[in-house]
Amino acid sequence: MGKMLASALFGFVVIVAGAVPSFALQAGGVEVGDLETGSVVGQRFGELDVDAQLFAVEIGNLKVWYPPMTVIDFKVRPGRPVVLKVTNNSSGEHGFLLTDQTTQQAPTVLKAELVLKPGETKYIGIPTSDLFYATQGNTLSYRCQLHPGHVGGKIIMIK
Numbered sequence: 001m002g003k004m005l006a007s008a009l010f011g012f013v014v015i016v017a018g019a020v021p022s023f024a025l026q027a028g029g030v031e032v033g034d035l036e037t038g039s040v041v042g043q044r045f046g047e048l049d050v051d052a053q054l055f056a057v058e059i060g061n062l063k064v065w066y067p068p069m070t071v072i073d074f075k076v077r078p079g080r081p082v083v084l085k086v087t088n089n090s091s092g093e094h095g096f097l098l099t100d101q102t103t104q105q106a107p108t109v110l111k112a113e114l115v116l117k118p119g120e121t122k123y124i125g126i127p128t129s130d131l132f133y134a135t136q137g138n139t140l141s142y143r144c145q146l147h148p149g150h151v152g153g154k155i156i157m158i159k
Contacts, residue, residue, distance in 0.1 A: 029130035040125025056094040064151040073158040088116035095146035100135040
């Protein structure tokens with residue numbers, strides 16, 4: 001009886017241990033916050049280097065996210081989380097949606113979505129593992145989800 005109970009308990013532990021990685025990918029991992037209060041995978045935003053700064057700006061009558069393309073080379077940086085600084089320098093509310101266009105409808109999609117007031121800055125932290133496993137290609141797209149006519153951009157990841 002004791003051996004049967006021990007083997008059943010061992011089998012349960014093996015099943016639970018095998019299920020844990022499947023939950024990690026669906027956790028999303030994307031954290032949005034301020035520099036002082038935000039954190040990702042236990043590391044505060046203030047302790048991490050900012051990998052890219054993105055700005056909502058107005059050029060004439062056109063509202064765009066600048067720069068239109070950002071490259072992050074993962075071959076030369078440590079495996080720390082990616083931190084993006086997103087600032088709205090335009091005169092009105094501006095949306096920010098960061099996602100992988102190819103897997104946009106998948107349940108494990110990498111997605112960061114926020115709305116910024118004029119002059120507001122937010123930080124987005126993404127674990128490196130989520131960048132690699134929740135995206136199909138090497139490109140993430142960002143755009144304004146509030147206004148389809150606004151010009152977005154891309155983040156290119158060199159793995």
